[in-house]
Structures are given as structure tokens and as C-alpha cells.
Amino acid sequence: MLLSLALRNSLRNRRRSLLTATMVMLGVASLTVAMSWLEGLFGSTVNMAANLAGHVRVVDADYARREQLNPLHENIAESAPLEAAIRAVPGVVAVYPRISMGVTATVGEEIGEEFGLVQGGPLALFEGPLALPGHLVEGRMLASDDEVVIGKKLVEKMGGKLGDDVVLLGQTQDGSMSPAKLKLVGIVDLGNAMQNRQIFVTLEKVRYMADIPDGAVELAVYGAHRDDGAELAARLGALPELSGKDVKSWDQRPPFDNVMGLLSTVKAVAASAMVFITGLGVLNTMLMSVLERTGEIGVMRAMGLRRMQVIWLFVLEALGISAIGGVLGAVLGGLGGYWLQVHGVNLGSVVDKLPATIPMNSTIYGQVTPEILVSAVLLGLAMAVVGGLVPAYRASRIEPIEAMRHRR
Amino acid sequence: MSLCELRNVKKIYPMGDLEVQALRGVDLTIEKGEFTVIAGPSGSGKSTVLNLIGCLDRPTSGEVLLEDRPVAKMGDTELGALRAARIGFIFQSFNLIPVLTAFENVELALRLAGHHTDNKARVEKALRDVGLGEHFHRRPAQLSGGQQQRVAIARALVKSPALVIADEPTANLDSHNGKAILQLMREMNERDGVTFLFSTHDAMVMEQAKRVVRLVDGAIVDDTRRAPVYAGGAS
Ligand SMILES: Nc1ncnc2c1ncn2[C@@H]1O[C@H](COP(=O)(O)OP(=O)(O)O)[C@@H](O)[C@H]1O
Ligand SMILES: [Mg+2]
Numbered sequence: 001m002l003l004s005l006a007l008r009n010s011l012r013n014r015r016r017s018l019l020t021a022t023m024v025m026l027g028v029a030s031l032t033v034a035m036s037w038l039e040g041l042f043g044s045t046v047n048m049a050a051n052l053a054g055h056v057r058v059v060d061a062d063y064a065r066r067e068q069l070n071p072l073h074e075n076i077a078e079s080a081p082l083e084a085a086i087r088a089v090p091g092v093v094a095v096y097p098r099i100s101m102g103v104t105a106t107v108g109e110e111i112g113e114e115f116g117l118v119q120g121g122p123l124a125l126f127e128g129p130l131a132l133p134g135h136l137v138e139g140r141m142l143a144s145d146d147e148v149v150i151g152k153k154l155v156e157k158m159g160g161k162l163g164d165d166v167v168l169l170g171q172t173q174d175g176s177m178s179p180a181k182l183k184l185v186g187i188v189d190l191g192n193a194m195q196n197r198q199i200f201v202t203l204e205k206v207r208y209m210a211d212i213p214d215g216a217v218e219l220a221v222y223g224a225h226r227d228d229g230a231e232l233a234a235r236l237g238a239l240p241e242l243s244g245k246d247v248k249s250w251d252q253r254p255p256f257d258n259v260m261g262l263l264s265t266v267k268a269v270a271a272s273a274m275v276f277i278t279g280l281g282v283l284n285t286m287l288m289s290v291l292e293r294t295g296e297i298g299v300m301r302a303m304g305l306r307r308m309q310v311i312w313l314f315v316l317e318a319l320g321i322s323a324i325g326g327v328l329g330a331v332l333g334g335l336g337g338y339w340l341q342v343h344g345v346n347l348g349s350v351v352d353k354l355p356a357t358i359p360m361n362s363t364i365y366g367q368v369t370p371e372i373l374v375s376a377v378l379l380g381l382a383m384a385v386v387g388g389l390v391p392a393y394r395a396s397r398i399e400p401i402e403a404m405r406h407r408r
Numbered sequence: 409m410s411l412c413e414l415r416n417v418k419k420i421y422p423m424g425d426l427e428v429q430a431l432r433g434v435d436l437t438i439e440k441g442e443f444t445v446i447a448g449p450s451g452s453g454k455s456t457v458l459n460l461i462g463c464l465d466r467p468t469s470g471e472v473l474l475e476d477r478p479v480a481k482m483g484d485t486e487l488g489a490l491r492a493a494r495i496g497f498i499f500q501s502f503n504l505i506p507v508l509t510a511f512e513n514v515e516l517a518l519r520l521a522g523h524h525t526d527n528k529a530r531v532e533k534a535l536r537d538v539g540l541g542e543h544f545h546r547r548p549a550q551l552s553g554g555q556q557q558r559v560a561i562a563r564a565l566v567k568s569p570a571l572v573i574a575d576e577p578t579a580n581l582d583s584h585n586g587k588a589i590l591q592l593m594r595e596m597n598e599r600d601g602v603t604f605l606f607s608t609h610d611a612m613v614m615e616q617a618k619r620v621v622r623l624v625d626g627a628i629v630d631d632t633r634r635a636p637v638y639a640g641g642a643s
Pocket of ligand 1: 421422423428429430448449450451452453454455456457
């Protein structure tokens with residue numbers, strides 16, 4: 001009975017209900033677009049970052065302490081036994097030994113002046129989690145220890161081309177000069193400028209360059225999904241073989257330990273602001289309805305309608321109107337998000353200044369997910385509750401005597 | 409047992425810094441089966457008396473008893489339930505719920521009074537009793553004033569209340585419709601023994617009453633029981 005009454009009440013002042021529904025629709029639509037945008041902005045970036053970093057990273061505790069300096073001598077000298085122990089842990093899909101080191105890179109005989117970051121690891125790492133083959137713009141993947149694949153920014157800066165000999169100059173773990181001459185066989189485009197200064201070489205080559213013959217600086221561990229990283233890290237941390245090592249999931253380490261928290265805060269703030277603003281709009285129109293219906297609410301109260309039922313009557317009405325606005329808003333916002341997903345927005349130079357650990361694309365595409373659409377509709381209903389409760393409470397305070405006083 | 413009773417009831421309304429003495433000590437007893445009119449000029453306190461008897465309001469001092477139970481001792485919830493079950497209201501401006509059809513308006517009263525079985529038959533009977541055999545599914549806006557007030561009467565009577573309270577029920581009707589409505593209520597009083605209590609300042613209404621209580625400035629100045637001029641079946 002209350003439900004049908006609420007439904008009909010929502011249809012009686014159509015223009016006002018339309019206004020309320022439109023407010024909710026716009027609120028939900030802009031939330032959907034904003035969340036799709038954030039998802040596109042961070043979702044793919046985060047995914048790439050997690051793949052790049054490994055769901056869980058194992059390094060020597062001393063390395064972790066002075067990570068910024070990239071102290072190669074704080075390495076894992078014998079990596080194979082640890083890899084085996086890690087691989088035996090349930091939930092572990094893959095583990096790869098890795099070494100990264102800063103070098104200068106040159107084509108031909110000139111003195112090196114271009115900075116690059118060598119990433120050395122097994123081919124399976126490059127072809128699996130790092131997905132380099134998909135980013136090749138020229139050439140092919142590594143086939144031997146004397147070949148190299150380089151990001152396109154660095155290739156440009158060096159003035160190199162496929163087939164050129166590239167000379168890398170780095171340092172071994174004890175600080176000796178360590179040159180290497182490699183053939184450029186592939187050029188990759190990994191999104192932003194810093195990313196495209198990376199140099200990919202085989203594990204054997206980097207071990208030779210760093211003079212860590214049987215070891216690695218880090219072990220990158222992958223589970224089934226990036227979100228399971230922290231759990232996996234806890235399980236790995238318990239291994240006796242890994243005592244004295246620093247074992248952390250990607251989102252427990254900088255910069256993503258901060259970024260992820262910030263991201264959920266940004267989402268929460270945006271959502272609450274929208275719920276609040278739209279809720280105020282709903283409140284305003286619902287309040288008008290309550291004032292207008294004082295007489296008939298009084299009549300129903302005189303006939304025995306309880307206060308709680310009056311509250312329900314108005315909350316249901318607000319919910320009904322907002323549900324329609326919310327669904328329409330999700331559709332509209334979903335279309336907007338889909339447009340972003342197809343066309344994207346180029347952020348260009350802003351993104352190019354980001355460090356390599358944040359592998360963000362210059363062109364940001366939206367990403368509409370079912371979760372986003374569902375939560376947008378739910379937030380629309382939250383707007384209704386926020387905006388409907390105050391008027392509903394006001395209505396419930398109307399005394400039965402208003403039935404007698406009221407003259408229409 | 410009297411149906412309801414006011415004992416030395418005073419009602420003061422605050423009006424800013426001033427106070428309006430709406431009732432200055434009213435004693436009144438309504439018996440079962442009565443057809444009573446509270447008459448008096450505008451502002452004499454008629455509505456205030458009805459509000460108190462209908463348990464819509466509480467007196468400033470004095471006692472209100474409904475079926476011998478003091479109303480003052482009841483909480484709002486209990487009072488609401490009592491009102492829903494025992495008292496039918498008819499308002500001057502009909503006050504039907506605009507989004508509900510005639511049928512639904514009547515049914516709502518029945519449901520709020522706690523009836524959930526056999527509602528359809530009861531509602532249809534109530535509407536037929538007030539002469540609205542058709543138009544069940546029209547909304548108030550699609551009915552004339554006289555028809556709306558008939559729906560309001562059906563709504564008040566459908567739950568077989570102990571008392572029907574009507575505050576100037578004919579004031580918004582033309583004399584023809586007013587007469588017919590009053591006739592209808594008289595018939596229900598005669599035939600089914602329903603107790604009615606009105607307020608009015610319409611002489612025609614007073615003629616139909618079995619008892620007229622005259623109110624001036626919040627005090628009863630006259631209380632007369634008499635054989636009414638019964639106007640037969642004129643409608
Ligand atoms: N809610 C109220 N607030 C202040 N004064 C009121 C209120 N209701 C009624 N009064 C005053 O009380 C007196 C009696 O009113 P009422 O019972 O409505 O008279 P009647 O129904 O005979 O016209 C009048 O003077 C009126 O102005
Ligand atoms: Mg009055």
C-alpha cells in the first residue's frame with residue numbers, strides 16, 4: 001500500500017520529479033565518467049606497474065634500505081635455491097631473477113652521453129608480464145645474449161637504428177667499469193618518455209655486466225592476480241629461506257603504497273561530494289512536496305498512519321525517483337566513459353615527466369567496468385536517502401490535527 | 409457508558425505573546441446513537457471541541473474520556489490506533505488523498521484501522537451506501553464536490569466507527585448537495601445507529617439535528633434535545 005502510494009506520489013508533480021530525477025541522473029552520470037576516467041588513468045597504469053614490478057618483490061634487506069642508490073653489491077648471490085623455494089609456495093605462478101642498472105648508451109664509437117636503464121631478466125619475464133612483444137614498434141625480441149631491445153625515446157636520442165651496435169657503459173657490483181657492445185634488434189614503445197629509456201638484455205648478459213654470475217638483485221614473483229600481492233608477500237615472508245630479505249608486494253612499496261591510498265581517497269571524496277550535492281537537490285524538491293502535502297499527511301495521520309510509515313512513504317518516493325535517475329545516469333555516464341575508452345585524451349608532456357616506475361600512457365583512455373556502473377547506481381540511491389530522509393522526517397512530525405486546520 | 413465526555417475542558421492557544429482562550433471550561437457528554445450539532449459563530453470554538461473529542465489534540469486543562477477511558481493517559485501511538493479503529497472523520501474540504509481513487513481512499517481507511525480481510529466487499533458496500541455505485545475508480549479530481557464528500561463519508565464509515573466527527577461537512581457544498589449529504593448521514597444514524605457529531609453554522613443543518621449544542625466564545629450557552637424536522641427522502 002505504501003509502495004503504491006509512494007509510486008503515485010512520485011508521478012503527481014511530474015515536472016518536479018523530473019527535475020529531481022535529472023539531478024540524480026547528472027550526478028550519477030558525472031560520477032560514472034569520473035570513475036571510468038580514474039579507472040582508465042590508474043587501472044591500466046596500475047596493472048602495468050604491478051606487472052613491471054612483480055606482484056611481490058624479494059630483495060636483500062640492505063638493498064631495500066638504500067634502494068635509491070641501486071647498490072648492486074647488496075644482491076642475492078645464489079638465486080636458484082631461493083627461486084626453487086618460492087616456486088614451491090602455493091599461489092606462486094612464476095618467479096624471475098632480475099637485475100637493473102643505470103648505464104650510458106651510445107651508438108658507434110662516440111662517448112656515451114645518453115642515460116638509460118638496463119633491465120636484465122629471463123626472456124619469459126619480457127614476453128610474459130612485461131609484454132614487450134606487444135610493444136615492439138620495429139624489429140624483434142632478443143634471441144641471444146649479444147642482442148638488445150631498447151625503448152624508442154632512447155633510440156631516438158642516440159640516433160640509432162635497427163642493426164646498429166650499441167655500447168653500454170655501466171659498473172659492476174664492486175664499482176669497476178663494465179662496457180658491453182650489443183646489437184640493436186628491437187625497438188619498443190612503452191608509453192611515456194622515461195619508460196622508453198629502458199634497455200632490455202638477457203639475464204646472462206646483465207649478470208656478466210654487473211658481475212653477479214649466479215645471482216640477481218631482485219626476484220620478481222607473480223601470483224594469479226595483482227590484488228593478491230600482499231597476501232602472497234605474507235606467505236613468502238614466512239619462508240625460512242627468505243629470512244633477512246625484504247619481501248613486499250608492489251602496492252606495499254613506493255610509489256604505489258601512497259598512490260593507491262590516495263586513489264581510494266580521491267574516489268571516496270569525489271563520490272561523497274557528489275552524493276552530498278545531489279542529495280541537497282533531492283532534499284529541496286522533496287521538502288517542497290512535504291510542505292504541499294501537509295494537509296493530506298495530517299488526514300492520513302488522523303486515520304491512523306504511523307510516523308514510521310510516513311517516513312517510509314517519502315523515502316520510497318525519493319528512492320523511486322532516484323532509481324530511475326540513477327539508471328539513466330549510469331547509462332549516460334557509461335556512454336561518456338565508453339567514448340573516453342575509445343577516443344582517449346592526450347595528456348602529453350605532463351605524463352612524459354613521470355618516473356619509469358609509473359608506466360603511464362600519454363593518452364589516457366577511460367575504462368568502464370560493471371563495478372563502476374553498479375556503484376554509480378548505488379550512489380544515486382544513497383543520494384536519495386541523504387536527500388529524502390530530512391523531508392521524510394519533517395513529514396513524520398506533521399500532527400494529525402493538520403488535517404482539520406488545513407484548507408485547500 | 410457514555411461514548412465520550414468533556415469535563416471542565418479548557419483550551420488555550422498561544423499566539424505570540426498573547427493567549428487565545430478557545431474553550432473556557434466546557435462540559436459535554438455524547439451518548440451512543442446521537443446526532444448532535446455543535447452550533448455557533450465562527451471562532452466560537454466548535455472545531456476545537458471536535459479536535460479534542462476526536463483525539464487530534466489535547467486540552468490545556470480538564471478531562472477527555474472516550475468510552476470511559478481518560479485520553480490523557482494514552483500515548484500518541486495508542487491514541488493513533490484508537491482513532492484509526494473507533495473514530496471516523498469527515499472534513500470541511502473533503503481532504504481525500506488526490507492520488508488514490510474513490511475505492512482506494514476508502515480502502516486506505518479500512519487498512520489503517522487494521523482490517524485486512526474482506527476489504528473489497530466492505531469498501532464496495534460503503535460506496536454504494538453513500539450512493540456512489542459507479543465512479544469507484546475515479547480520482548477525487550474527477551468527482552464533483554458532492555461526490556467527493558460522499559466518498560469522504562464512505563471513508564469515515566467503512567470501518568464501522570463508534571463515532572463520526574464532521575467539521576462543517578456542508579460548508580463547501582451548495583445547498584442542494586449539502587442537504588443530500590446531511591440526509592445521507594441522518595439515514596445512517598436512523599438505520600444503523602451510527603453516532604454523529606457535527607459542527608456547523610448552517611441553519612439547515614441545525615434543523616436536522618436531534619440535539620443542538622450552542623457555543624459562544626468558548627462556552628456552552630444552550631444544549632437542547634428535540635425531535636428534528638425530518639425531511640424524508642428529499643435529495
Ligand atoms: N491553532 C490555533 N492557534 C491559535 N489560535 C487558534 C488555533 N486554532 C483556533 N484558534 C483560535 O481559537 C478560537 C476558536 O477556534 P475554532 O475552534 O477554530 O472556532 P470555530 O471552529 O468555531 O470557528 C478562535 O479564536 C481561533 O482563532
Ligand atoms: Mg472551525
